[in-house]
Amino acid sequence: MSKVLLALLPIFINISFAAIQFKVTAPSYKYIKFKEGCAIMGMKDTPLVEAKGQSHIDCMGTYFNAGNICAKKFAEDPNLMRGYVFKETNEIACQSGELAHLSVDCKNTKKFCKTPKKSCKELQQYYARRLDLNHYSKVQNNLNCYYSKNSQIDFNFK
Numbered sequence: 001m002s003k004v005l006l007a008l009l010p011i012f013i014n015i016s017f018a019a020i021q022f023k024v025t026a027p028s029y030k031y032i033k034f035k036e037g038c039a040i041m042g043m044k045d046t047p048l049v050e051a052k053g054q055s056h057i058d059c060m061g062t063y064f065n066a067g068n069i070c071a072k073k074f075a076e077d078p079n080l081m082r083g084y085v086f087k088e089t090n091e092i093a094c095q096s097g098e099l100a101h102l103s104v105d106c107k108n109t110k111k112f113c114k115t116p117k118k119s120c121k122e123l124q125q126y127y128a129r130r131l132d133l134n135h136y137s138k139v140q141n142n143l144n145c146y147y148s149k150n151s152q153i154d155f156n157f158k
Contacts, residue, residue: 020105020142022127024081024097030074032092034059037069051087055126067129070094078149081128100128104143113143120145 032040034049038059046059056063069092070083079096086093102123106113113119120136120143128147135146 021101021103023101024095025099027095027097030070030094030096031086032069032073032094034090034092037064037066037073037092040069040073049090051085051090054084057085057092066092066094067126071129078130080130081147082126097128097131098148100131100147102127102145102147104145106138106141106143109143113138113141116143116145119143 034051034057035046037057038044038046038049041059041062041064043059043062048060050058052058052063055066057066057069066083066085068083070080074080074094074096077094077096079098081095081097081100083092083094085091102120104112104119104123111119112123116136116138117133120133123145124131124133124147127145131147131149133145134148135144137144
């Protein structure tokens with residue numbers, strides 16, 4: 001599977017939900033090899049490193065979140081949104097973007113749809129860590145979260 005296709009996959013963390021849509025305006029990607037990710041987090045000699053799901057790597061028994069590795073490596077990137085693991089290439093993808101729209105299916109995830117603002121804030125750490133929550137809504141059976149750096153942005157995704 002190509003990196004572009006994998007970038008479209010939702011990140012499934014310890015929270016269970018179905019992201020039915022995640023759109024990003026002006027996305028960009030930077031990649032970190034697993035061993036470099038371990039070194040960034042202070043583990044210098046790690047001959048065995050492996051993926052642990054889509055969001056963590058295992059550095060010889062110590063697990064690190066891909067998003068946290070990206071945040072540390074790219075501390076100056078104001079638009080850093082998330083990090084996720086490519087098991088096939090032993091890389092962490094760090095995604096940045098200007099705007100993001102996350103839509104969650106409420107039929108299967110009633111927990112998130114009871115408190116839209118709180119839920120969008122909680123999901124922000126996984127999908128849009130350095131962007132701001134600018135708008136949230138529950139329309140029909142979907143929770144919608146809109147993130148950007150500028151609260152005056154028009155969220156008309158095409």
